[in-house]
Amino acid sequence: MYILGINAYHGDSSACLLKDGVILCATEEERFRRIKHWAGFPTEAIKFCLEDEGISIQDIDHVTISRDPKANFSKKIIHTLKNSISISTIWDRLMNSKKVSSIKGELAKLFELPESDIKATIHNIEHHRSHIASSFFASRFEKSAILSIDGFGDFTSTMSAIGNGNKFEVLDEVNYPHSLGVFYTTVTQFLGFPNYGDEYKVMGLAPYGQPKYLKELEQILEMTDDGFFKLNNTYFKHFKEGVAMDWEGGSPTIESLFTDEWCKLLGKSRVKGDELEQWHIDLATSVQRFTEKVIFHMLNHLHKKTGAENICITGGVAQNSVANGKILENTSFKNIYIPSAGHDAGTCIGSALYLYNQILGKERLPEITTAYFGRKSNQDEITAVLERSEVKFTVYSDEELFEKVSNKLVEGGVIGWFQGRAEFGPRALGHRSIIVDPRRSDAKDLLNDKIKRRESFRPFAPSILKEAVEDYFIQKDTVPFMEKVFDIKEEKHKEIPAVTHVDGTGRLQSVDKNISPRYHKLISKFAEKSGVPILLNTSFNENEPIVNKPEEALDCFLRTKMDMLVMGNVIVER
DSSP, X not given: XXXXXXEOSSXXXXXXXXXXXXXXXXXXXXXXXXXXXXOSOOHHHXXXXXXXXTOOGGGOSEEEESOOTTTTHHHHHHHHHHHTOOHHHHHHHHHHHHHHTOHHHHHHHHTTOOGGGOOSEEEEOOHHHHHHHHHHTTSSOSEEEEEEEEEEETTEEEEEEEEETTEEEEEEEEETTOOHHHHHHHHHHHTTOOSTTTHHHHHHHGGGSOOTTHHHHHHHEEEOTTSOEEEOGGGBTHHHHOOOEEOGGGOOEEOOOBOHHHHHHHOSOOOTTSOOOHHHHHXXXXXXXXXXXXXXXXXXXXXXXHOOSEEEEESGGGGOHHHHTTHXXXXXXXXXXXXTXXXXXXXXXXXXXXXXXXXXXXXXXSOOOOOBOSOOOOXXXXXXHHHHTTOOOEEOOHHHHHHHHHHHHHTTOOEXXXXXXXXXXXXXXXXXXXXXXXXXXXXXXXXXXXXIOOOTTOOOEEEEEGGGHHHHBSSOOOOTTSOEEEEBOGGGTTTSGGGOOTTSEEEEEEEOTTTSHHHHHHHHHHHHHHSOOEEEEEESOSSSSOOOSHHHHHHHHHHSOOSEEEETXXXXXX
């Protein structure tokens, strides 16, 4: 049985393919379109999934989409009437819902077939149920509490549940207009980071300041006795105007969400490009701390309600790796699972798993421990790309390659590392990575100058051998998807300055030799020569989606100042 899961007509459009419940492939549309957070119908992602398995759309038994226009319909109507939402906003939402409801037609159009030839059954799966399924059904837990937190989806921003076996039961939800994701996004916009997905910049900026604005934020968002929260409507435009979103050209945008009252409380908003003043930084610190407090508030209430030892967390807010790293220390939960794509892209997998487990009642399969579900290039394709580009290259054996690359790292080289299947999710996990010696104190400046050209305050992440985590980090846990930030032991700060953030933390990836054998081998080889079982890892890109194909990797290498490009067993040097 084949299930095609999709996330469409929303940011981070994506598709996946399951066979008898096993994930065969999954990818974001942005990797093909080369537009960050691409929104719309994921045509290229769908075609990739089918071609990768060597099947046609007629072979698909079920198609799931992580949107259900019927969900919370009465609540939508009541809110619209009560708040006199603008006609243009209502029309935009109606058109979007119409698209979501016409998936069979979109597939027929994509593959140039009569709609009657699409035999698959179409399933609209509510957004947060898709999120929840992407986490719980992918985890190792037989029983677990589950919390999904994001901006909005199907009129809901937050949903809690209890999972047991191949079923979960929804416990509570927070509906529009109240949203922790919207709260964080609004602060992000106010601080002069207007692009869709810029929230991570605020998270990176937060360690440089002091939480001086917690009292002000308490006026904007109130934690409630039921274990959730509510927003103060005077500070947000969307209470009356709706969330004005646009997907023109595939690039999602969200218009400003804060009101004049917000500015009266916190001051004049920063414009992108303006200097970051200390009060901006302190506000970033404050919103990060306050958001963590709200998350812990919800989780502790959920623990009291369920008594569960395990917690699965998902949704866009689940990408807040700083908060994730503090959950076990600030709640009563003992174990945690967060998927590689906790954001909306991951709902393509979630909707498919919801159908397979929750609706069809199939038994759960083993924990999903890998994110390597994307496009793969073989050696012939790689060499053909290089030959067409008339670029000099050399093919090495594995032994020669690992020796040469580790030597270049020890010498201070910046290396583009392109291996195996691309990662599914926002993090590069050693298959589409730029790697550097973490001992270099100048690595951050070097990378920002040579490749990334991004804000100087943003940190770079350590990839560490799984077996060495406890030697360098205070917290003890596996972090396969770079989904948590942990405290680096103080005595190690000077040893690995390139991956130690200003507050002494690192957003680590624990590298398992059974999951990432080539990346594990490279780090091990580097450790033999340096004594450090860690590499600095950042995504293989330059202000664009992570590279997907060999030609994109080569182009990025040629237009930046990397010292070496490694694709499979091929090496290109300057």
